[in-house]
Amino acid sequence: MAQDSGTRTLISHAQLRRGRGKVLYWTLLTVVVVVFTLVFLGPLYWMVTGALKSGQEIAQTPPSLFPQDPQPQNYIDAWNNLDLAKLLFNTFYYAAGALLFQLVLDTAAAYSLSKLRPVFGNAILGLMLATLMIPAMVLIVPQYVTVIDLPILHVNLLDSPFAIWLPLVANAFNIFLLKRFFDSIPEELMSAAVMDGATPLRTLWSIILPMSRPILGVVSIFAVTAVWKDFLWPKLVMPSPETRTVSVGIYAFSGGTPMNVVIAASVIAAIPTVVIFLLFQRNIMSGLTTGSVKG
Amino acid sequence: MAITTVPGTSREPGRPAPPRLTRGGRSSLGRKVRDNLTGHAFLIGAVLCFAIFSWYPMIRGIVMSFQRTRRGETTWVGWDNYLRIVDDPSFWTAWKNTLYFTVLALVLGYLVPFFVAIVLNEFRHAKGYLRILVYLPVMLPPASALFLFKYYAYDPSEAGLFNAVLKALHLPTSEWMQSPEMTMPAMVIASTWMNMGSAVLIYLAALQNIPGELYEAAELDGAGIWRRIVNVTVPQTRLILLLLAMLQIVATMQLFIEPLILANGAGAEDSATSVAYLIYQHGFFQNDLNGAAALGVIMLVVLAGFSAVYARLTSKQD
Numbered sequence A: 001m002a003q004d005s006g007t008r009t010l011i012s013h014a015q016l017r018r019g020r021g022k023v024l025y026w027t028l029l030t031v032v033v034v035v036f037t038l039v040f041l042g043p044l045y046w047m048v049t050g051a052l053k054s055g056q057e058i059a060q061t062p063p064s065l066f067p068q069d070p071q072p073q074n075y076i077d078a079w080n081n082l083d084l085a086k087l088l089f090n091t092f093y094y095a096a097g098a099l100l101f102q103l104v105l106d107t108a109a110a111y112s113l114s115k116l117r118p119v120f121g122n123a124i125l126g127l128m129l130a131t132l133m134i135p136a137m138v139l140i141v142p143q144y145v146t147v148i149d150l151p152i153l154h155v156n157l158l159d160s161p162f163a164i165w166l167p168l169v170a171n172a173f174n175i176f177l178l179k180r181f182f183d184s185i186p187e188e189l190m191s192a193a194v195m196d197g198a199t200p201l202r203t204l205w206s207i208i209l210p211m212s213r214p215i216l217g218v219v220s221i222f223a224v225t226a227v228w229k230d231f232l233w234p235k236l237v238m239p240s241p242e243t244r245t246v247s248v249g250i251y252a253f254s255g256g257t258p259m260n261v262v263i264a265a266s267v268i269a270a271i272p273t274v275v276i277f278l279l280f281q282r283n284i285m286s287g288l289t290t291g292s293v294k295g
Numbered sequence B: 001m002a003i004t005t006v007p008g009t010s011r012e013p014g015r016p017a018p019p020r021l022t023r024g025g026r027s028s029l030g031r032k033v034r035d036n037l038t039g040h041a042f043l044i045g046a047v048l049c050f051a052i053f054s055w056y057p058m059i060r061g062i063v064m065s066f067q068r069t070r071r072g073e074t075t076w077v078g079w080d081n082y083l084r085i086v087d088d089p090s091f092w093t094a095w096k097n098t099l100y101f102t103v104l105a106l107v108l109g110y111l112v113p114f115f116v117a118i119v120l121n122e123f124r125h126a127k128g129y130l131r132i133l134v135y136l137p138v139m140l141p142p143a144s145a146l147f148l149f150k151y152y153a154y155d156p157s158e159a160g161l162f163n164a165v166l167k168a169l170h171l172p173t174s175e176w177m178q179s180p181e182m183t184m185p186a187m188v189i190a191s192t193w194m195n196m197g198s199a200v201l202i203y204l205a206a207l208q209n210i211p212g213e214l215y216e217a218a219e220l221d222g223a224g225i226w227r228r229i230v231n232v233t234v235p236q237t238r239l240i241l242l243l244l245a246m247l248q249i250v251a252t253m254q255l256f257i258e259p260l261i262l263a264n265g266a267g268a269e270d271s272a273t274s275v276a277y278l279i280y281q282h283g284f285f286q287n288d289l290n291g292a293a294a295l296g297v298i299m300l301v302v303l304a305g306f307s308a309v310y311a312r313l314t315s316k317q318d
Helices: A013-017 A019-050 A073-081 A084-116 A121-133 A136-148 A162-169 A172-183 A187-195 A200-211 A213-229 A232-237 A246-254 A259-293 B029-064 B080-087 B089-122 B127-139 B142-153 B161-168 B180-208 B212-220 B225-236 B238-252 B257-262 B275-284 B289-316
Strands: B067-070 B073-076
Touching (some): A019 A259, A019 B180, A073 A259, A084 A213, A084 A259, A084 B029, A136 B029, A136 B275, A136 B289, A162 A213, A162 A232, A162 B029, A213 A259, A232 A246, A246 B257, B029 B289, B067 B289, B089 B127, B127 B180, B142 B180, B142 B257, B212 B225
């Protein structure tokens, strides 16, 4: 994030630097840092260590702050009994495919709408953006009916990764973000390439895409985490135990599995997205705000 | 990297479109057709996906809601599905619960992030750390986070995290998800914890765009901190505040995974049944896809109503 201490906010710098203001500032800062750490990191600590406790220890009052007799066995049980390797692989496979389809098809569409501007382009963009107004739950039933019997082709996509990949391409927000980014790339840069006889595909590949790395990064991160976090749609279209995603798999097993093992599995399921976040937090945070603030 | 360095200025509608990306100046018909075909070739993949998985299901949902499919035979049944859905007593319970959740989430999940953002924006230290903390839960798979709440935080005995904290503070403990009164507040707390990070970051970005001179002027006029928030911060971030209010209403109306995991669906005395859960229930357990589609259409109409009221309210203030 930018070092924006130069701008004036609600309370002036001068006031924060003076005697009483300074004391108040540091007290408040300390309180907020402690409270936020407890509120946002505390439950995660509880989750990771709780899954290390035995069944008796987790039920004892008052609860213990550290596991007295750590049971890594809970994590091993979670890994083996829930077949987490398989579940994680499935989720990773769906996320990778979704990323590929969205990058290729949404980028191509945004490029066309921004730079090639064919007839009816604006009408198509309008129809795409209109889908942002329709809540996902409203579409869930007709989408499911469509996926089990695709129009014209009459193919059943249940348990096929395409049932996850293709609907995610219909993401108006991605197209909007990409198109707006492409709009900001000066046309002159491309006219030169066009004069040299470059095809539209070549222009996209060698001029637009290299300039669009930040936005492509943002779209990629959101594409991957969306698949990782999604629950209801994969639950519906991936009904077999072999094709489940990790969240759905944990939910399916939660009924007959000891509490601590379910939590241990939940911890393992959360590791990939947390790692992605810690690696790419700058891109994620800038992506979040570009979409909304400058609109 | 500063947020503001990301280019993203949209073209104003009044300005003439920049020259087309085509070769040569003469516009022969053949070239025009070919350029259009190229443009559509780039679009076709995404357009097909929208058509099959978004536009068509929208129409299909409305059509389905007036049909009934039994043993592979589909007939038109008029408003029957709607009548059957509305007749179900859980329909009204679900709407009552969902609206209650929406209101509670507006109070907690909407105001809290705004004030958190205002406070965070004042700090000159630990900014990055605090932002990461607030956003961290957003990155967890909701199922993982909700199992944490279900098993550890909302454990109704005194071994539960929340009850242990309440007891240590000498406050009354709660049965959480086992008490019909606490079910909704408990779900709102879990949902806010999981989701508030994005709202905080969006507000923070909006707060950084407020010109400092406005605060300066307000201060010279003798405005205290609270008055500065009311007279400068709120009006300056009004658009974002209104936009997020709408988005949040749409999101909370789709309350689903919280009741499913925390309350095993219906919850104590049906206190957790939501409209979205009812759609799922009708569609995938009672084998009544047509009824579920009708309920979906009702939800769409209610949300459209909200949007209309919202559009009216926001345009009046201008």
